Amino acid sequence: MSRIKELQKNLFGGSTSNARQFGMIFTLIAVIVYFQVRTDGLTLTPTNLIALTQQGAYISILSIGMLMVIVAGHIDLSVGSVAAFTGIVVAKAITENDIPWPIGILIGLGVGALIGAFQGFWVAYIGVPAFIVTLAGMLLFRGGNQYIGNAETITVPKGFQKIGSGYLPDIGPETNYNNPTLLLGLLICVAVVIREFRARKVRQQMEGAEPTPLWVSLVRLGVLLAVILFATFRFAGGRVGTSFPISGIILAVLVVAYSFYTRNTAGGRHIYAVGGNARAAELSGVKLRRVNFFVMMNMSILASLAGMIFVARSAASGPQDGLNWELDAIAAVFIGGAAVSGGLGTISGAIVGGLVMAVLTNGLQLIGTGADKVQIIKGLFLLAAVAFDVYNKSQGRFSIVGSLMRPFRRDTPADPVALAEASREEEKAPAAG
Amino acid sequence: MRKFYSSAMAVGTAALLALSMSACGSERDGDGDDAGSGKGFKKDALIGVAxxxxxxxxWVLAGGLFESGLKDAGFKFDVQYANASSPVADQQAQITAMTTKGAKVIVIGATDAAQLSTQVEAAKKSGAVVIAYDRxxxxxxxxxYYVAxxxxxVGQLQGQALIDGMKAKKATGPWTVELFSGSPDDNNSGVFFNGAMDVLKPLIDKGDIVVGSGQKDIQQTATQGWKAENAQTRMDSLLTSTYNTGGKTLDGVLSPNDTLARAIIQSVKSAGKPIPVVTGQDSEVESVKSIMAGEQYSTINKDTRKLVAETINMVKALQGGNEPTVNDTKSYDNKAKVxxxxxxxxxxxxxxxxxxxxxxxPKLAPLTK
Structure with missing residues (x-):
């Protein structure tokens, strides 16, 4: 039993070892397998994986920012409107004022930063609740989108469309696969191996730290590499002219950067401190206002990026852009295990949460379920995912939220009672997703 | 024991790796040919309708007709409506899903005319024929192809009906009117409006028709999302701003469709004013009732059954490898081609x-008795 526990503890959480993502990843795998069977293998075809990445990229970018906002104990309802507003400003700038599109992107990010600074100012320095500020922002910038765009749809040039619907180019020798994608996959594999062995080394050198058993490391590596290789060949083997989408690369870079920031830097940890207990954090020297200002501003910048990617994917900026995006992003964050009261949650959790929703929608569409039923199923799924977790927590069983709440609990493998209890927990764990 | 585990795991890992490699089918082989070019396809192929x-x-009626029509013709079909909360993104995803499933023809009633080019391009590349339906x-x-x-x-007929209706009530002008147009993200809205203005403009220039509020261009008259509530709100405001004082009476309202026409009539009624001549389009049940009751003045009969039947004829022609019949090859320029x-x-x-x-x-005939 202890081996299963070791495996579960170490397989999915990296060196910080936590079982919390296990439930959600298990759900994700279950959903993928279910639809892979139901659609006769369409779900994991290159075309569909590429489409999924492009469809999910902009919502996932939003959920990175939303996770940080929610961890800090706030909420942002304005992201859809900010995205739409930025989209129309950039589209107009590029098409009507003949600004080159790379500068258009910079303008877009600048607009996002300005809006973010505006909203952050009210939240952090005046103390208006973020709910109210961003509700106002939602109206303000939706109206702004229609005022500037005359509620028309404005087409953007081909170059700009690349960030939303472009792919890694086909270069190098003919291998029947997209070479840059293969290279990218290989690099990720190397990075994963190096990271694993570095982590082991660090643990071995650290006094009192128990290194992950070798076989667990190997299994973890094996599973990770298999998944990466599988994905690489799938993405590289898409129809000629398609490969790993550029929007996916943007998302991946952001996920890595923000995960590092929230996990390993003082600034990132301050966000958790503020969300966990603002007074205590302030008394410990965290600059409360600066943290609040930063998360709100950061959110709007990411929203503007998401807006531009959507416009690029749609080839045009329209008056219905960004409708209800905030709800999708918030759902992803909560399915990924964040707490409504703040202080808890991870970026990878939010991404997995978003992935589960995206695969669910995509799978239902592939088997031809109507939009009405898709919405009903998604609604129930959201409720069930969070309710199950909360219920299990109140019953003292394995819980995604619950396991987050006791990060300092030490496992005591020497104690047979605890061990038996722990292994009983594990048996229920898979169902917890 | 430990050794046993690690070797077992190593074997398992290797097996997993091998599995993942072998499962990596590439879609690159034999692809890239431009399918759908006059060769036809299987009789029971999948036809997507978004x-x-x-x-x-x-739209509800059209969806039902597509399902029964395609079924009778022996095709597999997938008829989807976009959801109401984020329609553009949802429709994009639906079209992509149809492409993935290998639909041979995809019929699209667009939510936003300009935001589907990426998906249409992908569909075409995978060998599907794309038909724009109504929009x-x-x-x-x-x-x-485009079927509509x-x-x-339609716009011209609406303009003419407005004039005829007002003449019937009050033989000579000047008549006071208000103008409504459809959603700005629908390519048709401008076409309807321009058609109507083609008839109305000469009389407006002569002073026989006066637009009471002065709101004459398509941005001012637009109804976002074709939503009844937006038309009703705008009519409420117009009545307050222009017809509340000063004794102006409203003789007619140009409305682009029935849903908006009823919203406009509703607004006029709740303001306690006499109902003006209101045009419409689509022959919705409620509006036909309203016309028979003498409230709404006119509607347009665009028989959805004929339109769907014509679209399915196209699909059948394509299936047999034939060129579908078209009757207009110069009017509809979509900014990339005619x-x-x-x-x-x-x-x-x-x-x-x-x-x-x-x-x-069968549904409307009893109402007119």
């Missing part, structure tokens, strides 16, 4: 000719 959200009866898709050269009613003609179109003629319906116009319609 329609906007269920905001008007017409032209702009900005892509990969759109193959002659919408400029799209070959099949246009059906619309019919204006007022109380006078309703019984005759709907004689063949």
């Amino acid at each position: 329609l906007p959200s269920k905001t008007s009866e017409n 032209l898709i702009t900005g892509t050269k990969d759109l193959d 009613f002659d919408n400029f003609k 799209v070959p179109s099949f246009l059906l003629p619309p019919v204006i319906v007022t109380k006078a000719n309703a019984a005759q116009a709907y004689a063949d319609d």
Whole structure:
């Protein structure tokens, strides 16, 4: 039993070892397998994986920012409107004022930063609740989108469309696969191996730290590499002219950067401190206002990026852009295990949460379920995912939220009672997703 | 024991790796040929139909007709409506899903005419033929055909009906009117409006028709999302701003469709004013009732059954490897190419000719008795 526990503890959480993502990843795998069977293998075809990445990229970018906002104990309802507003400003700038599109992107990010600074100012320095500020922002910038765009749809040039619907180019020798994608996959594999062995080394050198058993490391590596290789060949083997989408690369870079920031830097940890207990954090020297200002501003910048990617994917900026995006992003964050009261949650959790929703929608569409039923199923799924977790927590069983709440609990493998209890927990764990 | 585990795991890992490699089918082989070019396809191939959200009866009716029509013709079909909360993104995803499933023809009633070019391009590349249904898709050269009613003609008929209706009530001008147009993200809205203005403009210039509020251009008159509530709100405001004081009476309202027409009439009624001449389009059940009751003045009969039947004829022609019939190859420029179109003629319906116009319609005929 202890081996299963070791495996579960170490397989999915990296060196910080936590079982919390296990439930959600298990759900994700279950959903993928279910639809892979139901659609006769369409779900994991290159075309569909590429489409999924492009469809999910902009919502996932939003959920990175939303996770940080929610961890800090706030909420942002304005992201859809900010995205739409930025989209129309950039589209107009590029098409009507003949600004080159790379500068258009910079303008877009600048607009996002300005809006973010505006909203952050009210939240952090005046103390208006973020709910109210961003509700106002939602109206303000939706109206702004229609005022500037005359509620028309404005087409953007081909170059700009690349960030939303472009792919890694086909270069190098003919291998029947997209070479840059293969290279990218290989690099990720190397990075994963190096990271694993570095982590082991660090643990071995650290006094009192128990290194992950070798076989667990190997299994973890094996599973990770298999998944990466599988994905690489799938993405590289898409129809000629398609490969790993550029929007996916943007998302991946952001996920890595923000995960590092929230996990390993003082600034990132301050966000958790503020969300966990603002007074205590302030008394410990965290600059409360600066943290609040930063998360709100950061959110709007990411929203503007998401807006531009959507416009690029749609080839045009329209008056219905960004409708209800905030709800999708918030759902992803909560399915990924964040707490409504703040202080808890991870970026990878939010991404997995978003992935589960995206695969669910995509799978239902592939088997031809109507939009009405898709919405009903998604609604129930959201409720069930969070309710199950909360219920299990109140019953003292394995819980995604619950396991987050006791990060300092030490496992005591020497104690047979605890061990038996722990292994009983594990048996229920898979169902917890 | 430990050794056993680690070797077992190593074997398992290797097996997993091998599995993942072997499962990596590439879609690159034998692809890239431009399918759908006159060769036809299997009789029971999948046909995708992507329609906007269920905001008007017409789309619901069309969806049902597509399902039964395609089924009778022996095709597999996938008829989808976009959801109402984020329709554009949802429709994009639906079209992509149809492409993934290998649909041979994809019929699209666009939610936003300009935001589908990426998906249409992907569909075309995978070998599907793309037909725009009722709403032209702009900005892509990969759109193959367009099937619709002659919408400029619809606008002209609406303009003429407005004039006729007002003349019947008050023989000579000047008449005071208000103008409404459809959603700015729908390519048809401008076509309807321009058609109507084609008839109304000369009289406006002469001073026989006066736009009471002065709101004459398409941005000012637009109804976002074709939503009844937006039209009703705008009419409420117009009545307050222009017709509340000063004794101006409203003689007519140009409304682009029935849903908006009823919203406008509702607004006028709740303000306690006499109902002006209101035009419409689509022959919705409630509006036909309203016309028979003498409230709404006119509607347009665009028989959805004929339009769907014509679209399915195209699909059948494509299946057999034939070129579908078109009757207009120069009017509909989608900014990337002139799209070959099949246009059906619309019919204006007022109380006078309703019984005759709907004689063949099982749902509407009883209402006109």
